[in-house]
Amino acid sequence: MNKARHNPLNMVAMHGALILYTLIALFPVFVILINSFKSRRAIFREPLALPNADSFSMIGYETVMKQGDFFLYFQNSMIVTVASLSFILLFGAMAAYALSEYQFKGNLIMGLYLALGIMIPIRIGTVAILEMMVATGLVNSLWALILVYTAQGLPLAVFILSEFMRQVSDDLKNAGRIDGLSEYTIFFRLVLPLVRPAMATVAVFNMIPIWNDLWFPLILAPAEETKTLTLGSQVFIGQFVTDWNAVLSALSMAILPVLVLYVIFSRQLIRGITSGAVK
Amino acid sequence: MTALTLNNVNKSFGNVHVLKDITLEVEEGEFVVFVGPSGCGKSTLLRVIAGLEDASSGEINIGGQQVNLVPPSKRGIAMVFQSYALYPHLSVRGNMTLALKQEKQPKSEIEGRVAKASRMLNLEPYLDRYPSELSGGQRQRVAIGRAIVREPKLFLFDEPLSNLDAALRMNTRIEIANLHRALDASMIYVTHDQTEAMTLADKIVVLRDGRVEQIGSPMELYNNPANQFVAGFLGSPSMNFLPEALIQESGQNTIGIRPEDLFLSDDGPLAARVSHVEKLGGDTNVIAKVQDHDVTARLFGQHAIAEGQELRFGYASEKAYRFNEAGQRLA
Numbered sequence: 001m002n003k004a005r006h007n008p009l010n011m012v013a014m015h016g017a018l019i020l021y022t023l024i025a026l027f028p029v030f031v032i033l034i035n036s037f038k039s040r041r042a043i044f045r046e047p048l049a050l051p052n053a054d055s056f057s058m059i060g061y062e063t064v065m066k067q068g069d070f071f072l073y074f075q076n077s078m079i080v081t082v083a084s085l086s087f088i089l090l091f092g093a094m095a096a097y098a099l100s101e102y103q104f105k106g107n108l109i110m111g112l113y114l115a116l117g118i119m120i121p122i123r124i125g126t127v128a129i130l131e132m133m134v135a136t137g138l139v140n141s142l143w144a145l146i147l148v149y150t151a152q153g154l155p156l157a158v159f160i161l162s163e164f165m166r167q168v169s170d171d172l173k174n175a176g177r178i179d180g181l182s183e184y185t186i187f188f189r190l191v192l193p194l195v196r197p198a199m200a201t202v203a204v205f206n207m208i209p210i211w212n213d214l215w216f217p218l219i220l221a222p223a224e225e226t227k228t229l230t231l232g233s234q235v236f237i238g239q240f241v242t243d244w245n246a247v248l249s250a251l252s253m254a255i256l257p258v259l260v261l262y263v264i265f266s267r268q269l270i271r272g273i274t275s276g277a278v279k
Numbered sequence: 280m281t282a283l284t285l286n287n288v289n290k291s292f293g294n295v296h297v298l299k300d301i302t303l304e305v306e307e308g309e310f311v312v313f314v315g316p317s318g319c320g321k322s323t324l325l326r327v328i329a330g331l332e333d334a335s336s337g338e339i340n341i342g343g344q345q346v347n348l349v350p351p352s353k354r355g356i357a358m359v360f361q362s363y364a365l366y367p368h369l370s371v372r373g374n375m376t377l378a379l380k381q382e383k384q385p386k387s388e389i390e391g392r393v394a395k396a397s398r399m400l401n402l403e404p405y406l407d408r409y410p411s412e413l414s415g416g417q418r419q420r421v422a423i424g425r426a427i428v429r430e431p432k433l434f435l436f437d438e439p440l441s442n443l444d445a446a447l448r449m450n451t452r453i454e455i456a457n458l459h460r461a462l463d464a465s466m467i468y469v470t471h472d473q474t475e476a477m478t479l480a481d482k483i484v485v486l487r488d489g490r491v492e493q494i495g496s497p498m499e500l501y502n503n504p505a506n507q508f509v510a511g512f513l514g515s516p517s518m519n520f521l522p523e524a525l526i527q528e529s530g531q532n533t534i535g536i537r538p539e540d541l542f543l544s545d546d547g548p549l550a551a552r553v554s555h556v557e558k559l560g561g562d563t564n565v566i567a568k569v570q571d572h573d574v575t576a577r578l579f580g581q582h583a584i585a586e587g588q589e590l591r592f593g594y595a596s597e598k599a600y601r602f603n604e605a606g607q608r609l610a
Contacts, residue, residue, distance in 0.1 A: 171364035171437075174331050179378035179425075180352030193368055 029255065036060050036248035043244055060245030063236070064253070067246070072225065073232035078257065080142055080228060081210050084149035085203050091150070092157030092202065093165075093195070097187050099158070100165040101173070111162065117155030122148065123215060133220055140223040148216050153206040164198035165191060200268040207265075211258050229254050280343055282307050282433050282465035283328065288337030290320075290327055290489075297323050299489045301337070305433070305467060305482075310459050313469045314476040314512070315486035321469045324486070325435055328467065330354050342432045352381070357426035358435040361442060363418045365410040365425075371397075372406045375425050389428075396427040399461065400454075416447045423455070427462070434466040440475065452478060473513050477501070485509050507606035510535050516564060516575045521549075523601070525570065532609060535600035538564070538577035547593030549574065556584050565590070 034050055035043045042055030049055070064070050099111045122129075129148060130139075138144040168191050176186040192199070217231040233254070236246040283305040290298035297320045305311045313321040326332040328339060330351035339346050346354045357378075365374050372393060379389045397403045400420045410418055419439060426434055436455070440448045456479055459466055470476055476483050477497045485492040485500065485508075493505045497513075504510035510518050516538045523530035526548050541549075551567035551574055558581065565576045565584055569592075576592055584590070601609040 169362055169364060171360035171362045172366070174326075174329075174351075175358070175360060175364040175366075175425075177331065178329060178351045178356065178358050180381035181377075189368070190366060 032248050032251050032255075036245070036252040038245075040245055043248075057245070060243075060247075060249030061253075063243060063246040064249045067235065069224070070229075070232065070250070070253075073227050073229045074253075074257075076142060076226055077211060077229040077254075080145045080149065081207060081261075083142075083146045084153065084210050085206060087146065087150040088153035088157050088206055089199055089203060092154050093161050093192060093199065094187070095154070095158045096161035096165050097191060100162045111158075114155055114158045117151075118159060122152045126215070126219060130219055138220075140221050140226050142221065142226055144220040145216055145226075145228070148220065149206075149210045149213075153202075153210075156205065157202045160202055161195060161198055164195045168194050196268055200265045203265050204262060207261055208258065211254075280307055281305065281340070282309065282342060283467070284338075284340040285328070286338040286340075288324075288327060288339060289335045290323055290332065291335045297489050298327065298334075301489075301491055303484055303491065303494060305465055307465055308463050310466045310468065310479055310481045311484060312476040312480035312482070313467065313484050313486060314471065314473060315492075316512070317471055319486040320489040321471075321486050322437055323489075325358075325437055325467065325469050328433075329356055329358050329435055352378070355432035356435055357429045357431040357433075358437065359419075359422045359426050359439045361438040363410070363422045363442070365418055365421055367410055370407050370409055371402060371413070371421050371424075374410070374421055375428050378425070378429050392428040392430070396424045399427065399458070400424050415443055416451065419443060419451060420454075423458070427458075432465065434464055436466065436468040438470055439468075440470070441472070455479065473515060477513065483513075485512060504600070504608060506608055507533060507535065507602040510600055510602070510608075514538075516577060518600070519574045520602075521569065521572055521574070525572070531604055533602045533604075533606075535602060536594050536598065538575045539579075540594050540598040541574070541576035541578075541592045542594070543576075543578065543582075544591055544593030547591040549592040549594075551590050551592055553584055553586050553588045553590060556586060567592075 031047065035047060037051040037057065037060075038049075038055045039057035039059060042049070042051070042057075046055075051057075095114065099107060099114075133139045133144045138147070172190055172194075173186055176190050181189070212230055213228075214230050214234070217226075217228040218234075221227070222231065229250070233247060233250040236243040236250065281304050283303075285301050285303050288298055288301040289296070301324060303311075313324060315321050323332060327334050328341075330346065330349065334347060341354055341356065366377065369377065375393050375396065376389050379392065384392075393406075397406060400423060402417070402420055402424055405413060405417060405421075410421070413421065419442075422439070439455070440451055443451060452475060455468075459479075468475070468479060480497055482494065483497055483500055484494050487508055493500055493509045495503075500509055501513055504513070507520065511520065514537060518535045518537050519541070521534050521536070523532040523534055526534060549569050551569045553565055553567045554573075555566040557564040557566070560581070561579075563578045563580070563582045563584065565578060565582075567574050567576065567590060574592070603609055
């Protein structure tokens with residue numbers, strides 16, 4: 001066994017570093033949460049103090065609930081994120097399987113072409129995307145966002161998943177072929193469950209930027225009924241006056257679903273790693 | 280009827296010619312072992328027979344029907360893989376029944392076959408367990424059971440024992456031999472282990488570099504190898520090869536003598552210095568240097584021979600094999 005892992009000094013140092021990192025990472029979230037429950041004056045007087053009987057106020061949450069259709073924004077964000085993730089995982093996994101499993105002319109070129117997207121930021125094409133969306137009449141619909149996010153997430157998904165799919169035992173796939181399973185059944189029933197940890201990784205990587213994105217909702221779907229949560233929260237940030245209570249409350253509520261999704265995916269991640277596969 | 284006929288089968292991956300003009304027959308009920316060093320193409324040949332790889336040219340017949348274009352599941356074969364390749368999300372019963380359900384067999388038929396196979400392999404207590412809850416030997420039995428329930432015309436085994444430890448390997452080897460007797464089915468078995476080949480086979484096919492070197496029963500190949508490669512590959516410890524010049528002072532040929540055909544003799548023709556002694560109890564293996572050639576002698580019983588000792592070995596001349604420079608056997 002590794003000696004360093006049993007040395008108490010190393011253990012303390014290791015855990016100390018991890019705890020420190022956790023604190024640093026959680027600090028902004030903590031500040032947002034406590035301040036969302038404070039009155040405007042208390043936020044500015046003592047930003048780091050916990051809310052007490054004097055400073056406690058739900059005014060931010062009340063504003064958020066009253067102004068704008070917060071639940072609709074929430075629902076929009078949820079639909080866009082979940083749909084985009086599903087498409088990224090489905091199409092990414094299928095492309096990755098084809099690239100890793102089948103030998104065909106242009107296999108390598110196709111793989112490189114798909115991976116090229118990782119290096120080129122999709123925002124460079126914003127104007128062209130907007131023109132396309134206008135031409136197809138998809139502006140101000142959630143489909144505009146779902147399509148763009150799917151395109152944005154696919155390159156990395158294909159890249160990561162094809163690497164993992166190469167590691168799935170050939171014998172297992174061949175056993176399926178001899179037993180008369182179709183290629184689709186082999187893909188969905190045998191291969192996908194074995195690359196679940198990689199799927200979870202791809203999902204987590206893609207989820208946060210999609211949920212938090214302001215750029216494309218602002219350009220492609222700024223209408224009231226298609227606003228996402230991030231865009232919806234912007235109404236509280238003005239050029240001259242910002243309603244910090246409302247902004248902080250909206251942000252607090254926006255963190256929750258991401259947290260829930262993350263917990264689901266990370267549990268998948270751990271289960272995928274520990275379940276026995278071929279041997 | 281022949282279970283399998285291969286006619287001039289070739290296989291290339293790009294520019295690499297892996298299988299070269301393979302022609303062979305497997306009779307009904309025969310146990311045929313493909314043996315050869317790693318990279319000789321034996322697993323590829325098995326995959327071509329199974330239909331997992333397409334032959335580049337040549338004809339494959341299973342049970343009298345040409346199957347070059349038939350998908351694996353319709354060839355009437357079942358395959359057991361080296362890594363077991365059990366479906367991790369299905370129970371033992373699910374693993375065994377999947378192919379039958381795909382074939383749309385009636386439920387009673389499926390249950391009957393599973394019951395029969397699991398009785399044969401002592402798998403009854405494990406039918407509802409998952410692969411991850413089984414030991415290596417049990418998983419291999421499930422993999423074999425999955426093949427048996429299909430009642431195929433031809434069983435294909437791809438190095439099924441190489442992931443098992445030595446004791447289990449021997450037991451499973453005997454189980455497979457018993458299974459072959461009980462099912463009376465045609466089986467093809469790929470291995471690089473010459474002991475498995477010798478003990479299991481009715482017929483051995485020795486492969487090297489994608490070519491068939493020799494086909495025959497184990498004893499035929501052992502007693503009458505066609506060339507130096509087959510002679511050296513079968514038998515453990517393997518045959519000693521010495522240049523003819525070492526013994527007769529002239530000649531370009533190679534003399535091959537099996538370790539068990541060497542004996543201690545004070546006026547023998549081979550003067551040797553012992554470099555290592557393996558005492559196995561029943562046998563004693565003496566590894567010695569004749570000039571700068573290593574020679575292994577397998578002496579029956581126990582002998583008090585020490586390292587560094589000078590010995591002389593003799594052999595009966597009718598037990599020596601002669602090979603020409605190309606490695607071909609000379610009469």
